[in-house]
Amino acid sequence: MADGEENLTISMVLGWDLAVPGKVAEHVDESAKKLKQELFDADDQVQKSEPWFGEQAGLSARTISKGYRTDGETTAGVYAAMSKAIQEGCESIGKKIQTVRDLISDVENSDYDLFYEENGAVKSRESNWETAAPPWGIVSLYLKQGEINKLDLKLKTALWEVAQEDERVAERVSQCIEKLADSVKTEMAGDYTDQGLLDILRKYQTKDSTKDGVMWPNATQLEYVRKYYDPTFQPKFVTAEEAAVLNELSLVEQVKFLTIQKDAKAFGQSNKYTDQDEDAEQDGHGDAARHMYWNARMTQEFGEDWAERYTTAHEKSGGNVAAREAMDLYNNKLGRAIGLDKTADDATIRARVLDEIDNGKAVVIVSGADGKTPQLAWSKDTSVHSTITGPGVGIPLPGTM
Secondary structure, three states, X not given: OOOOOOOOOHHHHHOOOOHHHXXXXXXXXXXXXXXXXXXXXXXXXXXXXXXXXXXXXXXXHHHHHHHHHHHHHHHHHHHHHHHHHXXXXXXXHHHHHHHXXXXXXXXXXXXXXXXXXXXXXXXXXXXXXXXXXXXXXXXXXXXXXXXXHHHHHXXXXXXXXXXXXXXHHHHHHHHHHOOOOHHHHHHOOOOOOOXXXXXXXXXXXXXXXXXXXXXXXXXXXXXXXXXXXXXXXOOXXXXXXXXXXXXXXXXXXXXXXXXXXXXXXXXXXXXXXXXXXHHHHOOOHHXXXXXXXXXXXXXXXXXXXXXXXXXXXXXXXXXXXXXXXXXXXXXXXXXXXXXXXXXXXXXXXXXXXXXXXXOOOOEEEEEOOOOOOEEEEEOXXXXXXXXXXXXXXXXXXXXXX
């Protein structure tokens, strides 16, 4: 319901119309039932064909039909699971939004003329001099500050819980796609004539996380990050596995990690490829540069094993587009190889990354023969202007990592 890069505000969550996703859930559930019935009817006709087609050809047709029905019913089950996840998500998010509303009411009905800001901070319109006036004096000031602190913490926590639940619901819906039959996933991956690219597509896929994602960093880590990295830093929703690997780092190392991540993002946004076409930043040559540089720096700082475990965990979100997952994981590996040279300075790393991309060792994403399916392509053989940005969620391939 919210953009993953955008921090939630009070006005934003109060403006959500949960009836809209509720309607979507109803339509998805209706589609599941319709698909299941159509599969049954079609297969039923084929299975009844034995009086007319009793030989080997008929048996083969009935066997194939049964397989199609099984895979189709699995797809219908995915639709039904998605519908349920959306419905339950609307209910859970709705309850958390109601908590925000109740706390806002407490703020507005306070005796100390309190108000709230969009980030959940609670303040008073009364000056301390006004509050400390007779007859209660300094006692009133202590009472006011105590109420401000209490409501401030509660409202910020309630807003944070809405943000976390919103991300969790989106991830649960995406995870439903992972339950599609492997035959369906493979069929949707696109057509490849280059065996090397097909091998990369199949090999560089992660197994989806089976746990709920979490907000990282936690409260203690966040305090340190805001003090020594960025006072405006906001927690991000990550996979449970990703958080576990990040938590292996010390607080000092976590700040270093965020600094490297920031540097990599800047490099991905501004390089010779994005100078030619700004869209190269997403799933193109610029994106390859970001991933390779990021992994090289992390390998230098934290070691190859940690960098590999972290970046693999980073890709475990549900419904990750198969070509994008393979692109990122493969280019990550190229970057880690560069980072094994501990003596390479920042300029050397950047130069080696660009050289790898120019020499065709990296992969990017282009449109498949059907004009829609994202497919891998070698960076050297692909114009910067030919890459595409894949959809946010897509049909994954079976995980191998």
